[in-house]
Amino acid sequence: MRYAGTSFLSSFLLFLVQPLIARLILPWFGGSAAVWTTCMLFFQALLLAGYAYAHLLQKYASRRLERLIHTALLAAALATLPIAPGEAWKPIGSEEPVTRILLLLGATVGLPYFLLAANSPLLQAWFARARPGRNPYRLFAVSNLGSLVALLGYPFLLEPNLGGAERVRLWSWLFAAFALLCAGVAWLTPKAAAPAPAEEEAASGEDRSAWSLWLALSATGSVLLLAVTNHLTQNVGAVPLLWLVPLAIYLATFAITFEVGPGTGRSGSGRCCSCGCA
Secondary structure (H helix, E strand, O other), X not given: OHHHHHHHHHHHHHHHHHHHHHHHHHHHHOOOHHHHHHHHHHHHHHHHHHHHHHHHHHHHOOHHHHHHHHHHHHHHHHHOOOOOOOHXXXXXXXXXXXXXXXXXXXXXXXXXXXXXXXXXXXXXXHHHHHOOOOOOOHHHHHHHHHHHHHHHHHHHHHHHHOOHHHHHHHHHHHXXXXXXXXXXXXXXXXXXXXXXXXXXXXXXXXXXXXXXXHHHHHHHHHHHHHHHHHHHHHHHOOOOOOOHHHHHHHHHHHHHHHHHOHHHOOOOOOOOOOOOOO
């Protein structure tokens, strides 16, 4: 249950912060579609960086070093709270806006977002260590459900009922709770058992034959998402939060696929793991 809960909370915060911070800085830069596009660029790039960090940490760090590094980064992220951008970031009219927006986002939400982005693959790896033989990928459905709840909950619940400062405080407190929960999961997860040589050889052969196909397929979905978002914000209208519509559909497809699709490893009992998320 702790893996599913941490996965849901991290993805909820990951996607809640995107409209939250974009709405805060939008009036500073004229409310143009370029602000939304730049924010999407930043979050997509940092999401990829988080995935790369999770991969490298799992591959090269010892179990103890992995815990120490990740806990230290969580503590550093807590020190950056709250995430509200300071008045010093407001443009005075002569600055190049794209670079300023990227620097602003990096300084205010960069490290927390980076760690939230890395959380889903890390949790799946930790779950596989703690529950050998269980399928960890259903956690991906849980994480995408958390993202979808955040995206739909922000415009209909949070924004109408809370001011900007209140939303920032709420997010910051929830991130602090996530950091404590994630650190606890990291230290409670046991060391992975060494795989059998035959399993390593089979996995290596499968990786060599299929990695390019999976990379291309995953990139296609992201490219289509960004293309549709860019078209809507530039050619349909620079309506606040309009880009949430294609992103919500994008997330829903992942939640449905990994929850009920043939690749989730469902057994006859209807449960593929014992994480409590079934």
